[in-house]
Amino acid sequence: LTGAQDGSIRMFEWTRPQQLVCFRQAGNARVTRMYFNAQGNKCGVADGEGFLSIWQVNQTTSNPKPYLSWQCHSKTTSDFAFITSSSLVATSGQSNDNRNVCLWDTLVSSGNSLIHAFTCHDHGATVLQYAPKHQLLISGGRKGYICIFDIRQRQILFTFQAHESAVKALALDPSEDYFVTGSAE
Numbered sequence: 001l002t003g004a005q006d007g008s009i010r011m012f013e014w015t016r017p018q019q020l021v022c023f024r025q026a027g028n029a030r031v032t033r034m035y036f037n038a039q040g041n042k043c044g045v046a047d048g049e050g051f052l053s054i055w056q057v058n059q060t061t062s063n064p065k066p067y068l069s070w071q072c073h074s075k076t077t078s079d080f081a082f083i084t085s086s087s088l089v090a091t092s093g094q095s096n097d098n099r100n101v102c103l104w105d106t107l108v109s110s111g112n113s114l115i116h117a118f119t120c121h122d123h124g125a126t127v128l129q130y131a132p133k134h135q136l137l138i139s140g141g142r143k144g145y146i147c148i149f150d151i152r153q154r155q156i157l158f159t160f161q162a163h164e165s166a167v168k169a170l171a172l173d174p175s176e177d178y179f180v181t182g183s184a185e
Helices: none
Strands: 009-011 021-024 031-036 042-047 051-056 068-071 076-083 088-094 099-105 114-119 125-131 136-141 145-150 155-161 167-172 179-183
Touching (some): 021 042, 042 076, 042 088, 051 076, 099 125, 125 167
Parallel strands (some): 031 076, 076 125
Antiparallel strands (some): 051 068, 076 088, 125 136
16 A cells, blocks of 8 residues: 555555555645554555545445545644554544544544544644553654553553654554654654
C-alpha cells in the first residue's frame, strides 16, 4: 500500500509491476499514515485535512470508495491505530479544541462514533502506538511530550517530556515492557 504527498493511494502485489487498485487519485490531501488491520482485510488512511478513511481491501473496482470516511481532527490526522477487531480506532492529530487523541467506534453512525476525546498535546499529537496487552495508547506530541492513556478507563495515566522537539516515531517491544521514542532533533 502506498500513499503520497499528492494524496494518491495505490495498492500493489509483490509479483506484479502494475497497481492492483487505486483507492484515491492525486489531488487530495497529503497522506500522513496508512495501515492494514490485523486481519488484512481493511486498510486505513489518515490525511493532512484531518480525515480518516477505511477501505475493504478485496475491491474489484478500479476506483473504490471508502466504506468509512470522517473528519477526526479539525486540522490534521497524523496517525491512527486499529484497536481490537478493527471496529475501534484511535487517532492522533491536531484539533482547534486540543482534543488531539480520540477513540472512535466504526460500527455506529459518524455523528455518534466519537467514544472519547483526550485533551492533550498543545499544538497536536504526531504519533500513536497501541499496546494491546495492557490496553494502553502511547502518543507523542509536537512539543516533545509523551502521554500514556488507559483506554478501558478512558483516562491519561502519565505525561512527561521525552524530547525538546516533536516526537516523530514510537516503537513498542513485543512483550510491551519497553517503548522507544524518536524525535525531530
